[in-house]
Amino acid sequence: MNLKSFPPSATRKALVPVVAMTLVCGTAAPAMAQSDPGSLDPTSIGNIGSITKMGGSVDPSSAAAGSATVGSTGSTGTHSLEGLGTLPPIGTGSQNTSATPPIGMEAEPIETTKVRNIEIGDPMVAGGDPRFERWWIESKSMNRILPVEIWRASSDAPAPMLYLLDGVDSPSPSGWLLPGHIQDVFADEHVTLVMPTRADGSLHADWQHDDPVLSRNKWQTFLTQELPPLLESGEHAIPFNGKRGMAGLSMGAASAVTTAERAPSGMYQAVGAIAGCYTARDDLGFLLAKIVAETRGGNIANMWGQRNSPAYAENDGLLHAEKLRGKALYFATATGMPDANEWQRNDNDLLKFSQGAGLEIATHACTVDMDHRLKELNIPARVDYLPTGMHNWDNFSRFLAPMRDNVMPALR
Template sequence: MRVTKKSRQLKALIGATTATVAALPAFFGAGVASAETPAQNDADRIEASAQANGGTELVSATPGNASNKMRLVVRSESMGRDIPFEVIRPADTSKPAPTLYLLNGAGGGEDSASWQLRTDMATFFKDKQVNVITPMQGAFSYYTDWQRPEEALHGVNRWETFLTEELPPVIDSALGTTGVNALAGISTSGTSVFNLAIAKPGLYEAVGAYSGCASTMEPAGQTYIQIVIGARGDADVENMWGPIGSEDWIKHDPIINADKLRGTDIYLSSATGLPGPHDTLDSEGINGSIPRLAERVIVGGIIEAATNECSLRMARRLADLQIPAVVDFKPAGTHSWGYWEDDLHNSWPMLAASMNTPA
């Protein structure tokens, strides 16, 4: 079932991404280190150490455009294609470090709306003893296992299988990790991180959900998913979990299944949607543009107000179940990168403690 004409019209309101995949070659191709650099030596060690997990294997490791950045390509057996990753390596690569899997939002890093391009993550993690792994694919997929292939979204999508079963052993062997993991995501991935943790208890010590909507069974949550997949992704929403409200939708509602998060450290954040400190003419991404500011305040405000309600419901559910969580509900703020950068900084002490690495 595809979304209605009304839902498609919301595509303009929710907003298309500000750049296209055409910008990625320059992003992925710039600043590769020479063969004599420590970064290249690290890449060589990674390729030599990587062990395949069935048909899932490391295809390549290359230095990025900074000394602590790496680009990996991993072949997924279940999806039958190569998946690119941006990686930040630990401050000290000579000893094992834990892994933070950091997911992009709806665009999956296939556009300009990525952690790498919109935040200070490279400098923030430069002195941290952690591997930060971000898939640069998965647009509008919710990083879940789809029931049927979807041509608009690369065909077969088995992200839950890939991220929880196939990928971790390859990453652990290639990067020499401690085997300890955490997971964080924004917006649509604020749903995904909970579902991935529920699907594989014990894989992630901690979860960070920033401005996400954990509800898939309430009308507001279902409408949000339809807008993301149908109106923005131009895909058939029922190819994901079947008919809306069916068994697979129930299975992927983190509020309903919250008890399965017991034992996982949780950081949950959102804002009211009212204009906040990152919603000014001189804010990053606005650059003095009144139309851009208006879009952020209006569209970003509407989206954040909706995800805030979802987050509040998730917080109440966790409290009812007596599952501890660190919650950060801001009095003002829109659905935008300045606040997610703040969320990453603010949640890091909890994530680091969960992974037993210095903050």
């Protein structure tokens, strides 16, 4: 397949410096904090109020966001993104390693993937409702013990399984539960929700090399080969009707698409993706992938290697979109434009505000490209665009019910 058949659009090229600047604008924050807030024109971006707080995290999609600084992407010229290594620091800071402390592996190799323990209920999730379970899985492929969170169907009748992949911090409890309240959105559906967690900065990919901070990542292997047998058969089997969906948001949106494309044919009947980017082969996509890995302390070189590595093509959602044919598909994004109350909802946090705008501007462009690609292939999909909304759960939550309505008919 000829990679040159899918050139980056002029829009995506133009967005690279814009997105890079918005994501690293914390470098200008001290000077802006000293300026007169009254000099800003509130009509230009809605009712922003006064600037009283700086800080925030690169990805407001996570429930854990807001704890650390983001690394700089450096120059924004086309050739500047061809290198590897970690993002240069801003000021005296460094990569966001406080958000992701080094993840360790087990001292002794895990010989068999199995369930180590199951916890029933968590006071943080729906007041301890026993439909919530946290399964601790020993993964042979990653040599790690991973928490997978389950929201059980309302009865023991066989139900489909909908996998939900988180954003960059991949927190536990899952962001889908807190603050997404996905269990309420699906309250009237007979479905088991499966939320793998602690995939921090990994793009849920199979990495080529172990990473000093992000450890060993073989997420596609785990999601498609190791986890399903534990859920669907054996000692701890959950009643299953044979149908699976794969959905994600932000980092997890890209992961959901590539996982579904690379999985065995027929493994998933539905795919949902909210505010994601579906290629890392052009500058915009590479910048976003680099930010995902490196603001959580990892090195993108350990994921897919040099930019000319075949792994970038192998994990390209646009390039392999044909493999989505026959599935119920849902894609969604906003524009990055704030509404009148966005500033207050971002706690008057300039960095969080600007990063939320920049990320959603980028994912809007990425979603448009996926929309065009699916139309080119004559593959039916529902693609929702909203005129305002930034890269955060206030925005994501608006797409959950439409996604449910689009994917569930294929899973019942």
